Amino acid sequence: MSKISPTIQMVLKEYPRLAAIERLRMNGRPGVKTVSNAVVSIRRLCQIGEISTDEPFATFTRKRLLTVLDRARSEGLQPVTIWSYLYALRLVFARWTRPYYADLKWQIPPVELPSCLRQAPRYVRPDSAVLAKVKEWYRSLEGRPDGREWALATLMLEFAMRNGDAASLRWADFRTKGESVFLCYTPHKTSLSSQRRVAWPVHPEIWERFCAYRESGSQRSKRGGWEKNAARNAQLVVPCADDVYVRLNRELRSLKIFTGSKACYELRKICIDHVYQKFGAEMASSISGDDIRTMMRYYADPAQPNIGNVRILDLL
Secondary structure, X not given: OOOEOOEHHHHHHHHHHHHHXXXXXXXOOOOHHHHHHHHHHXXXXXXXXOOOOOOEHHHOOHHHHHHHHHHHHHOOOOHHHHHHHHHHHHHOOXXXXXXXXXXXXXXXXXXXXXXXXXXXXXXXXXXXHHHHHHHHHHHHOOOOOOHHHHHHHHHHHOOOOOHHHHHHOEHHHEEEEXXXXXXXXXXXXXXXXXXXXXXXXXXXXXXXXHHHHHHHOOOOOOOOHHHHOHHHHHHEOOXXXXXXHHHHHHHHHHOOOOOOOOOOHHHHHHHHHHHHHHHOHHHHHHHHOOOHHHHHHHOOOOOOOOOOOOOHHHHO
8 A cells, every 4th residue: 555645634633533542552641732732733833824734744844834934923923932833743743653654654754843942931020010010900809709710810829820720620629637728739731740749738818718719609600511510610619710711811911910922820930939039949849840940940030139138158
Protein backbone atom coordinates (compact mmCIF):
# COMPACT_ATOMS: atom_id res chain seq x y z
CA MET A 1 0.00 0.00 0.00
CA SER A 2 1.38 3.41 -1.02
CA LYS A 3 2.03 6.16 1.49
CA ILE A 4 -0.64 8.80 2.13
CA SER A 5 0.02 12.52 2.44
CA PRO A 6 -2.63 13.53 5.00
CA THR A 7 -4.42 16.85 4.95
CA ILE A 8 -4.40 19.21 7.91
CA GLN A 9 -8.00 18.23 8.62
CA MET A 10 -7.11 14.53 8.67
CA VAL A 11 -4.34 15.09 11.21
CA LEU A 12 -6.53 17.28 13.42
CA LYS A 13 -9.23 14.61 13.39
CA GLU A 14 -6.98 11.62 14.11
CA TYR A 15 -4.57 13.22 16.59
CA PRO A 16 -7.11 13.48 19.48
CA ARG A 17 -8.33 9.92 18.85
CA LEU A 18 -4.79 8.52 18.86
CA ALA A 19 -3.93 10.59 21.94
CA ALA A 20 -6.88 9.06 23.79
CA ILE A 21 -5.50 5.58 23.06
CA GLU A 22 -2.01 6.60 24.15
CA ARG A 23 -3.45 8.11 27.33
CA LEU A 24 -4.77 4.70 28.38
CA ARG A 25 -1.33 3.21 27.88
CA MET A 26 0.72 5.98 29.51
CA ASN A 27 -1.27 6.73 32.66
CA GLY A 28 -2.98 9.91 31.52
CA ARG A 29 -0.44 11.35 29.12
CA PRO A 30 -0.73 13.29 26.88
CA GLY A 31 -3.23 15.37 28.83
CA VAL A 32 -6.68 16.06 27.41
CA LYS A 33 -6.19 19.83 27.67
CA THR A 34 -2.78 19.65 25.99
CA VAL A 35 -4.26 17.81 23.03
CA SER A 36 -7.30 20.07 22.65
CA ASN A 37 -5.12 23.19 22.91
CA ALA A 38 -2.86 21.83 20.16
CA VAL A 39 -5.82 21.36 17.82
CA VAL A 40 -7.17 24.84 18.55
CA SER A 41 -3.71 26.40 18.05
CA ILE A 42 -3.17 24.75 14.67
CA ARG A 43 -6.60 25.88 13.51
CA ARG A 44 -5.65 29.38 14.66
CA LEU A 45 -2.44 29.18 12.60
CA CYS A 46 -4.54 28.24 9.58
CA GLN A 47 -6.89 31.12 10.22
CA ILE A 48 -4.08 33.66 10.54
CA GLY A 49 -2.25 32.37 7.47
CA GLU A 50 -5.43 31.87 5.40
CA ILE A 51 -4.53 28.20 5.00
CA SER A 52 -7.29 25.75 4.15
CA THR A 53 -7.45 22.64 6.33
CA ASP A 54 -7.96 20.68 3.10
CA GLU A 55 -4.35 21.41 2.14
CA PRO A 56 -1.71 18.75 2.88
CA PHE A 57 -0.15 19.01 6.34
CA ALA A 58 3.17 19.25 4.54
CA THR A 59 2.16 22.77 3.56
CA PHE A 60 3.54 23.90 6.93
CA THR A 61 7.01 24.61 5.56
CA ARG A 62 9.39 27.03 7.24
CA LYS A 63 8.77 29.58 4.49
CA ARG A 64 4.98 29.26 4.86
CA LEU A 65 5.24 29.59 8.63
CA LEU A 66 7.30 32.77 8.29
CA THR A 67 4.39 34.23 6.30
CA VAL A 68 2.04 33.21 9.10
CA LEU A 69 4.36 34.88 11.63
CA ASP A 70 4.32 38.10 9.63
CA ARG A 71 0.52 38.08 9.58
CA ALA A 72 0.45 37.36 13.32
CA ARG A 73 2.76 40.31 13.90
CA SER A 74 0.45 42.59 11.92
CA GLU A 75 -2.44 41.42 14.11
CA GLY A 76 -0.52 42.52 17.21
CA LEU A 77 -0.07 39.09 18.76
CA GLN A 78 2.55 38.77 21.49
CA PRO A 79 5.65 36.66 20.70
CA VAL A 80 4.83 34.18 23.47
CA THR A 81 1.36 33.67 21.95
CA ILE A 82 2.78 33.14 18.49
CA TRP A 83 5.25 30.59 19.85
CA SER A 84 2.48 28.68 21.61
CA TYR A 85 0.74 28.27 18.24
CA LEU A 86 3.95 27.05 16.58
CA TYR A 87 4.70 24.69 19.46
CA ALA A 88 1.40 22.93 18.73
CA LEU A 89 2.94 21.66 15.49
CA ARG A 90 5.59 19.89 17.55
CA LEU A 91 2.97 18.31 19.77
CA VAL A 92 1.27 16.52 16.89
CA PHE A 93 4.68 15.04 15.99
CA ALA A 94 5.70 13.95 19.48
CA ARG A 95 7.66 10.71 19.62
CA TRP A 96 4.63 8.68 20.70
CA THR A 97 2.76 9.59 17.47
CA ARG A 98 5.23 7.95 15.09
CA PRO A 99 4.04 4.31 15.26
CA TYR A 100 0.41 5.42 15.05
CA TYR A 101 1.08 7.48 11.92
CA ALA A 102 3.06 4.57 10.45
CA ASP A 103 0.05 2.29 10.98
CA LEU A 104 -2.07 4.79 9.04
CA LYS A 105 0.51 4.77 6.21
CA TRP A 106 0.98 8.50 6.57
CA GLN A 107 4.00 10.20 5.10
CA ILE A 108 4.61 13.67 6.51
CA PRO A 109 7.97 15.44 6.21
CA PRO A 110 9.34 16.86 9.50
CA VAL A 111 8.10 20.35 10.30
CA GLU A 112 10.93 22.88 10.41
CA LEU A 113 9.91 25.63 12.80
CA PRO A 114 11.28 29.17 12.57
CA SER A 115 13.39 30.04 15.58
CA CYS A 116 11.42 31.80 18.31
CA LEU A 117 12.00 33.05 21.83
CA ARG A 118 10.29 30.32 23.80
CA GLN A 119 10.20 31.85 27.26
CA ALA A 120 7.69 34.37 28.53
CA PRO A 121 9.24 37.49 30.08
CA ARG A 122 10.15 37.46 33.75
CA TYR A 123 7.50 38.52 36.22
CA VAL A 124 7.63 42.17 37.26
CA ARG A 125 5.89 43.12 40.49
CA PRO A 126 3.05 45.66 39.98
CA ASP A 127 3.58 49.03 41.59
CA SER A 128 1.71 50.17 44.70
CA ALA A 129 -0.93 52.05 42.68
CA VAL A 130 -1.96 48.90 40.80
CA LEU A 131 -1.99 46.82 44.00
CA ALA A 132 -4.22 49.43 45.67
CA LYS A 133 -6.68 49.15 42.76
CA VAL A 134 -6.66 45.36 43.06
CA LYS A 135 -7.42 45.62 46.78
CA GLU A 136 -10.29 48.05 46.21
CA TRP A 137 -11.73 45.94 43.39
CA TYR A 138 -11.53 42.72 45.42
CA ARG A 139 -13.34 44.28 48.38
CA SER A 140 -16.12 45.42 46.04
CA LEU A 141 -16.88 41.77 45.18
CA GLU A 142 -18.18 40.88 48.65
CA GLY A 143 -21.54 42.61 48.30
CA ARG A 144 -22.42 41.38 44.82
CA PRO A 145 -25.46 39.16 44.15
CA ASP A 146 -23.41 36.42 42.46
CA GLY A 147 -21.15 35.14 45.23
CA ARG A 148 -19.20 33.08 42.71
CA GLU A 149 -17.34 36.23 41.68
CA TRP A 150 -15.92 36.66 45.19
CA ALA A 151 -15.22 32.93 45.53
CA LEU A 152 -13.30 32.63 42.26
CA ALA A 153 -11.29 35.80 42.88
CA THR A 154 -10.47 34.60 46.40
CA LEU A 155 -9.20 31.24 45.21
CA MET A 156 -6.83 33.03 42.82
CA LEU A 157 -5.76 35.97 45.02
CA GLU A 158 -5.56 34.23 48.41
CA PHE A 159 -4.59 30.70 47.31
CA ALA A 160 -2.79 31.25 43.97
CA MET A 161 -5.04 28.79 42.13
CA ARG A 162 -5.15 28.62 38.35
CA ASN A 163 -8.59 29.26 36.91
CA GLY A 164 -8.96 25.64 35.77
CA ASP A 165 -8.09 24.29 39.22
CA ALA A 166 -10.49 26.76 40.83
CA ALA A 167 -13.26 25.67 38.45
CA SER A 168 -12.84 22.00 39.42
CA LEU A 169 -12.31 22.57 43.17
CA ARG A 170 -14.79 20.71 45.39
CA TRP A 171 -15.92 21.48 48.91
CA ALA A 172 -14.38 18.16 49.92
CA ASP A 173 -10.96 19.65 49.07
CA PHE A 174 -11.21 21.79 52.20
CA ARG A 175 -9.86 19.50 54.91
CA THR A 176 -10.19 20.03 58.67
CA LYS A 177 -7.26 19.18 60.93
CA GLY A 178 -7.92 19.97 64.57
CA GLU A 179 -9.28 23.50 64.63
CA SER A 180 -7.61 24.44 61.35
CA VAL A 181 -8.91 24.18 57.77
CA PHE A 182 -6.60 23.45 54.84
CA LEU A 183 -7.16 23.73 51.12
CA CYS A 184 -5.72 20.52 49.62
CA TYR A 185 -5.49 19.77 45.89
CA THR A 186 -3.08 18.70 43.14
CA PRO A 187 -2.69 21.34 40.38
CA HIS A 188 -3.73 19.89 37.04
CA LYS A 189 -0.68 21.36 35.29
CA THR A 190 1.72 19.39 37.50
CA SER A 191 -0.44 16.32 38.10
CA LEU A 192 1.28 14.37 35.31
CA SER A 193 4.82 15.58 36.01
CA SER A 194 5.99 16.48 39.50
CA GLN A 195 2.61 15.55 41.06
CA ARG A 196 3.17 18.33 43.58
CA ARG A 197 0.27 18.61 46.03
CA VAL A 198 -0.76 21.88 47.61
CA ALA A 199 -1.95 21.97 51.23
CA TRP A 200 -2.43 25.56 52.37
CA PRO A 201 -4.05 26.85 55.58
CA VAL A 202 -7.29 28.82 55.22
CA HIS A 203 -7.52 31.98 57.29
CA PRO A 204 -10.45 31.73 59.77
CA GLU A 205 -12.11 34.87 58.38
CA ILE A 206 -11.88 33.55 54.82
CA TRP A 207 -13.27 30.18 55.87
CA GLU A 208 -16.17 31.89 57.67
CA ARG A 209 -16.90 33.83 54.50
CA PHE A 210 -16.78 30.64 52.41
CA CYS A 211 -19.22 28.95 54.78
CA ALA A 212 -21.62 31.91 54.53
CA TYR A 213 -21.30 31.84 50.74
CA ARG A 214 -22.16 28.15 50.66
CA GLU A 215 -25.10 28.50 53.04
CA SER A 216 -26.58 31.40 51.10
CA GLY A 217 -26.83 29.29 47.96
CA SER A 218 -25.52 32.26 45.96
CA GLN A 219 -23.25 29.91 44.09
CA ARG A 220 -26.25 28.58 42.16
CA SER A 221 -26.06 29.57 38.53
CA LYS A 222 -28.87 30.35 36.13
CA ARG A 223 -26.81 28.80 33.35
CA GLY A 224 -28.75 26.17 31.41
CA GLY A 225 -26.53 23.26 32.37
CA TRP A 226 -27.07 23.69 36.11
CA GLU A 227 -30.15 21.52 36.54
CA LYS A 228 -28.75 18.81 34.28
CA ASN A 229 -25.59 18.59 36.43
CA ALA A 230 -27.09 19.74 39.72
CA ALA A 231 -25.54 16.95 41.82
CA ARG A 232 -22.04 17.61 40.47
CA ASN A 233 -22.36 21.40 40.66
CA ALA A 234 -23.49 21.24 44.28
CA GLN A 235 -20.09 19.71 45.09
CA LEU A 236 -18.13 22.43 43.29
CA VAL A 237 -17.00 25.56 45.11
CA VAL A 238 -17.51 27.66 41.96
CA PRO A 239 -19.99 25.85 39.67
CA CYS A 240 -20.12 26.92 36.02
CA ALA A 241 -16.98 28.97 36.67
CA ASP A 242 -16.01 29.68 33.07
CA ASP A 243 -18.55 32.45 32.57
CA VAL A 244 -17.52 34.03 35.88
CA TYR A 245 -13.87 33.93 34.85
CA VAL A 246 -14.64 35.64 31.53
CA ARG A 247 -16.70 38.28 33.34
CA LEU A 248 -13.97 39.09 35.87
CA ASN A 249 -11.33 39.14 33.14
CA ARG A 250 -13.35 41.67 31.17
CA GLU A 251 -13.94 43.78 34.27
CA LEU A 252 -10.27 43.95 35.27
CA ARG A 253 -9.37 45.08 31.77
CA SER A 254 -12.19 47.64 31.57
CA LEU A 255 -11.02 49.15 34.87
CA LYS A 256 -7.51 49.28 33.37
CA ILE A 257 -6.10 47.39 36.35
CA PHE A 258 -4.57 44.81 34.00
CA THR A 259 -4.42 44.93 30.22
CA GLY A 260 -3.49 41.37 29.19
CA SER A 261 -5.87 38.70 27.94
CA LYS A 262 -5.40 36.74 31.20
CA ALA A 263 -6.14 39.53 33.64
CA CYS A 264 -7.41 37.22 36.39
CA TYR A 265 -4.21 35.21 36.22
CA GLU A 266 -2.37 38.26 37.56
CA LEU A 267 -4.16 37.66 40.87
CA ARG A 268 -2.38 34.31 41.18
CA LYS A 269 0.96 35.96 40.48
CA ILE A 270 0.33 38.65 43.10
CA CYS A 271 -0.43 35.97 45.68
CA ILE A 272 2.71 33.96 44.98
CA ASP A 273 4.95 37.03 44.88
CA HIS A 274 3.64 38.29 48.24
CA VAL A 275 4.10 34.91 49.88
CA TYR A 276 7.64 34.96 48.47
CA GLN A 277 8.29 38.41 49.94
CA LYS A 278 6.93 37.51 53.35
CA PHE A 279 7.92 33.86 53.81
CA GLY A 280 10.57 33.06 51.18
CA ALA A 281 10.91 30.97 48.04
CA GLU A 282 10.12 27.59 49.61
CA MET A 283 6.71 28.70 50.90
CA ALA A 284 5.94 30.49 47.63
CA SER A 285 6.72 27.27 45.77
CA SER A 286 4.50 25.41 48.22
CA ILE A 287 1.40 27.52 47.53
CA SER A 288 1.99 27.69 43.78
CA GLY A 289 2.60 23.98 43.26
CA ASP A 290 5.51 24.82 40.92
CA ASP A 291 9.19 24.10 41.41
CA ILE A 292 11.26 26.98 42.78
CA ARG A 293 12.97 27.72 39.47
CA THR A 294 9.67 28.17 37.63
CA MET A 295 8.18 30.14 40.51
CA MET A 296 11.15 32.53 40.69
CA ARG A 297 10.95 33.34 36.98
CA TYR A 298 7.25 33.68 36.33
CA TYR A 299 5.59 34.38 39.68
CA ALA A 300 8.02 36.34 41.85
CA ASP A 301 10.23 39.36 41.37
CA PRO A 302 13.53 38.77 43.17
CA ALA A 303 15.00 41.82 41.40
CA GLN A 304 13.07 44.05 43.81
CA PRO A 305 14.41 43.76 47.38
CA ASN A 306 11.79 43.25 50.09
CA ILE A 307 13.94 44.00 53.13
CA GLY A 308 15.18 47.15 54.80
CA ASN A 309 18.74 48.36 55.14
CA VAL A 310 21.06 45.48 55.83
CA ARG A 311 24.66 45.60 57.03
CA ILE A 312 26.25 42.20 56.68
CA LEU A 313 28.96 43.07 59.20
CA ASP A 314 26.27 43.33 61.88
CA LEU A 315 25.17 39.78 61.07
CA LEU A 316 28.61 38.29 61.62
